[in-house]
Amino acid sequence: xxxxxxxxxxxxxxxxxxxxxxxxxxxxxxxxxHQLLGWHHxxxxxxSALALASDGFLHTLELILLVVGGVxxxxxxxxxxxxxxxxxxxxxxxxxxxxxxxxxxxxKIIGLHQVRYVDNLLLYDLAWNVSGLLLLLLGVELLRRAKxxxxxxxx
Amino acid sequence: xxxxxxxxxxxxxxxxxxxxHLRRRGQHWPFWRLAIFTLAALAVAIVLSPPLLxxxxxxxxxxxxxxxxxxxxxxxxxxxxSPISLALKCVPNAWGRFWVxxxxxxxxRLVSHPITATLLNVGAMYVLYMTDMYAWMLETSWLAAxxxxxxxxxxxxxxxxIAGPDPAPQRPSVGLRFGTLFAAMVAHATLAKxxxxxxxxxxxxxxxxxxxxxxxxxxxxxxxxxxAYRLMRKWVKNAPLLALTNITTY
Numbered sequence: 001x002x003x004x005x006x007x008x009x010x011x012x013x014x015x016x017x018x019x020x021x022x023x024x025x026x027x028x029x030x031x032x033x034h035q036l037l038g039w040h041h042x043x044x045x046x047x048s049a050l051a052l053a054s055d056g057f058l059h060t061l062e063l064i065l066l067v068v069g070g071v072x073x074x075x076x077x078x079x080x081x082x083x084x085x086x087x088x089x090x091x092x093x094x095x096x097x098x099x100x101x102x103x104x105x106x107x108k109i110i111g112l113h114q115v116r117y118v119d120n121l122l123l124y125d126l127a128w129n130v131s132g133l134l135l136l137l138l139g140v141e142l143l144r145r146a147k148x149x150x151x152x153x154x155x
Numbered sequence: 156x157x158x159x160x161x162x163x164x165x166x167x168x169x170x171x172x173x174x175x176h177l178r179r180r181g182q183h184w185p186f187w188r189l190a191i192f193t194l195a196a197l198a199v200a201i202v203l204s205p206p207l208l209x210x211x212x213x214x215x216x217x218x219x220x221x222x223x224x225x226x227x228x229x230x231x232x233x234x235x236x237s238p239i240s241l242a243l244k245c246v247p248n249a250w251g252r253f254w255v256x257x258x259x260x261x262x263x264r265l266v267s268h269p270i271t272a273t274l275l276n277v278g279a280m281y282v283l284y285m286t287d288m289y290a291w292m293l294e295t296s297w298l299a300a301x302x303x304x305x306x307x308x309x310x311x312x313x314x315x316x317i318a319g320p321d322p323a324p325q326r327p328s329v330g331l332r333f334g335t336l337f338a339a340m341v342a343h344a345t346l347a348k349x350x351x352x353x354x355x356x357x358x359x360x361x362x363x364x365x366x367x368x369x370x371x372x373x374x375x376x377x378x379x380x381x382x383a384y385r386l387m388r389k390w391v392k393n394a395p396l397l398a399l400t401n402i403t404t405y
Binding site: 042043047049052053055056057059060063064066068070071074 | 337340341342343345346347348349351352365369372376377379380383384387388392
């Protein structure tokens with residue numbers, strides 16, 4: 001009984017923090033690269049109505065992920081049900097996951113916008129995706145440790 | 156002072172009298188509700204006062220700020236303060252029965268349904284900004300006044316339909332309300348981007364449209380995200396997923 005509860009709590013903690021990580025990275029990208037550095041713009045010069053609508057969708061998704069993840073984690077804290085060690089793992093997995101998704105799918109496959117509008121774009125793309133991969137790998141390592149700790153001490 | 160100032164100041168006074176009435180009977184009513192209702196009512200009275208409306212008439216950024224405060228932020232305060240629950244505690248029972256009868260009417264249920272409320276709220280913005288209605292409004296004072304009323308009332312209706320605390324019989328499910336809110340947020344954000352890119356309303360200088368729609372995109376979405384927070388928070392307290400772990404734990 002206790003083991004399955006511990007597993008469920010760790011899954012819920014992981015879910016909540018992955019959602020928070022995804023939303024946070026999206027918000028960080030938006031604040032740093034859009035608002036502060038101005039590398040991409042509110043709308044790009046040759047946009048389409050559909051690309052703009054997908055911007056609206058992604059911005060909404062970012063806020064909703066933050067809200068849902070935040071409410072879930074708040075509830076887990078209130079009930080003292082959160083699993084130790086899983087929070088940072090989930091958060092990093094979410095952040096790295098978003099960064100890679102943004103770098104590969106949004107920038108390269110769909111091509112909504114680029115990291116920066118310069119000649120040596122490859123460097124920027126590499127920095128973007130490698131940093132995403134590092135965050136993701138760090139998250140995987142933390143998750144492995146948290147799982148090992150839970151297995152050793154199931155309560 | 157105009158009709159907005161008069162009516163919303165009166166509403167704030169009435170709310171205060173209601174709270175005073177309850178306190179005198181020894182009943183509790185949270186202070187924060189009185190505070191947010193008063194602030195929200197005053198905010199509407201101020202942003203829809205003649206000098207600010209005059210400014211908003213000539214500057215699209217001011218128009219957008221007025222619209223955001225009167226139609227999105229203030230309704231949060233007005234609705235989350237549970238004014239109907241307060242009123243029902245203060246009036247004779249017969250009025251309460253009338254209210255129950257009224258909200259059970261099919262047409263009231265239809266108008267206060269989340270999807271209808273979204274169409275009245277965000278749908279009306281599409282009509283106002285993407286057609287020539289904005290230019291027409293600038294020349295027609297009765298239309299301008301009517302639109303201000305429309306956005307305050309539609310904002311309250313939307314807030315109440317999605318996550319209002321006041322009692323309502325047979326509410327649509329949380330899933331439907333959450334989905335509707337998500338769709339409304341996407342529609343609102345997309346409208347802001349379209350207006351920015353396609354230069355709508357075209358009678359407004361491009362620079363003003365761009366700055367106004369950025370406000371609409373960021374601030375508007377934040378107020379709706381707060382609504383999502385209220386709805387999720389209420390739902391998660393009864394969520395079977397977490398309640399189950401609660402029973403079996405420790």
